[in-house]
Amino acid sequence: MNRISAISPFSESYAEARARFIDTARHAGLALTSHVHPDLGHMGETLAMDVARLGRPDALRLLIVSSACHGVEGYCGSGIQIAAMQSAQWLGEAAEAGVAVVFIHAINPYGFSHTRRVTHENVDLNRNFQNFAAPLPDSSAYEEVHPLLLPAHWPPDATCEAALQDFIETRGIKALQAAVTGGQYTVPDGLFFGGNAPTWSNTTVRTVLRQHGSQAAHLAWIDLHTGLGPCGHGERGYAGKAHDTATRERANRWWGGNGATPLMVLDDGSSVSAPLTGLMWGAVYDECPQAQVTSMAIEFGTQPLLQVLQALRAEQWLQMHPNAPADQAARIKRDLRDAFYVDTDDWKQKILTQALQAMTQAVVGLEGSR
Numbered sequence: 001m002n003r004i005s006a007i008s009p010f011s012e013s014y015a016e017a018r019a020r021f022i023d024t025a026r027h028a029g030l031a032l033t034s035h036v037h038p039d040l041g042h043m044g045e046t047l048a049m050d051v052a053r054l055g056r057p058d059a060l061r062l063l064i065v066s067s068a069c070h071g072v073e074g075y076c077g078s079g080i081q082i083a084a085m086q087s088a089q090w091l092g093e094a095a096e097a098g099v100a101v102v103f104i105h106a107i108n109p110y111g112f113s114h115t116r117r118v119t120h121e122n123v124d125l126n127r128n129f130q131n132f133a134a135p136l137p138d139s140s141a142y143e144e145v146h147p148l149l150l151p152a153h154w155p156p157d158a159t160c161e162a163a164l165q166d167f168i169e170t171r172g173i174k175a176l177q178a179a180v181t182g183g184q185y186t187v188p189d190g191l192f193f194g195g196n197a198p199t200w201s202n203t204t205v206r207t208v209l210r211q212h213g214s215q216a217a218h219l220a221w222i223d224l225h226t227g228l229g230p231c232g233h234g235e236r237g238y239a240g241k242a243h244d245t246a247t248r249e250r251a252n253r254w255w256g257g258n259g260a261t262p263l264m265v266l267d268d269g270s271s272v273s274a275p276l277t278g279l280m281w282g283a284v285y286d287e288c289p290q291a292q293v294t295s296m297a298i299e300f301g302t303q304p305l306l307q308v309l310q311a312l313r314a315e316q317w318l319q320m321h322p323n324a325p326a327d328q329a330a331r332i333k334r335d336l337r338d339a340f341y342v343d344t345d346d347w348k349q350k351i352l353t354q355a356l357q358a359m360t361q362a363v364v365g366l367e368g369s370r
């Protein structure tokens with residue numbers, strides 16, 4: 001991979017990732033803006049949503065690449081963004097194609113720094129883009145499994161694990177995945193809580209979209225995620241209105257690789273993910289209504305689903321039991337990071353190759369948009 005710098009673009013902490021993102025953007029001559037978060041990081045550092053822009057403010061074609069919607073998943077996404085900014089060749093190709101590029105680093109900086117998937121409000125940001133004035137999705141499926149997921153003691157006892165196993169055997173793993181990860185709005189200290197109001201990250205990313213996307217006629221958005229699907233494989237997921245056939249076809253034309261890398265659709269059961277609502281991509285339709293939007297999320301696989309779920313349960317339990325022994329707390333946090341970031345050269349190379357390919361395809365697609 002001659003496109004990718006020999007210096008690893010991946011970081012060991014949020015603080016390191018942020019510093020390297022800013023340094024790399026400055027070195028590449030990109031314009032930087034920072035939106036400071038109200039809380040501090042795990043090491044007392046400043047938390048921010050940082051934005052680096054290549055290209056004119058009035059560019060008609062704009063590619064957005066965003067990381068850490070789900071906090072801890074930023075170890076992956078930040079590395080991809082820094083790798084792209086380290087590549088003078090990649091940046092040059094985008095500029096030559098007349099495509100402006102906006103890198104949004106750490107949409108949920110709190111979760112990245114504190115090794116959480118959720119925001120400081122305990123909210124799954126990618127379930128938080130709901131109309132809170134309207135009735136919210138039903139949460140009864142989650143309420144049923146909540147006591148099994150988060151027992152009083154950790155690790156859970158045999159009775160608790162047997163009950164969960166029984167749920168899987170009688171209802172199926174897909175039903176469990178939907179109940180747990182579908183998003184819920186009634187248990188604020190539970191898993192996959194979608195919130196009861198827009199979070200800081202929600203309102204801030206909307207500001208970024210308005211600032212950078214208001215003048216674009218054609219806008220592409222790639223949002224980087226991890227934690228679902230086969231290890232090292234990036235599943236491309238269509239991020240747009242399911243019934244909007246023209247947009248789906250355009251997204252497939254850009255990113256589908258003639259069937260080699262098909263775009264999955266959350267609602268039809270083809271994806272590694274359960275069907276979801278309240279997703280972040282919806283914000284671009286609100287904030288940049290003039291743009292023709294083509295958008296996807298890439299979901300890079302790490303560990304098997306039940307192992308990832310176990311890590312999420314443990315970390316949520318720790319959040320509810322802050323006086324847990326220090327060694328147990330450290331182990332739980334390490335396991336959570338490992339569930340969303342595979343710290344091997346092989347995995348990193350695989351995800352960089354797939355992400356850079358998707359970004360290049362977006363540039364080509366935007367260049368051809370009229």
Ligand SMILES: [Zn+2]
Pocket residue numbers: 069070073224225226227
């Ligand atoms: Zn994610």
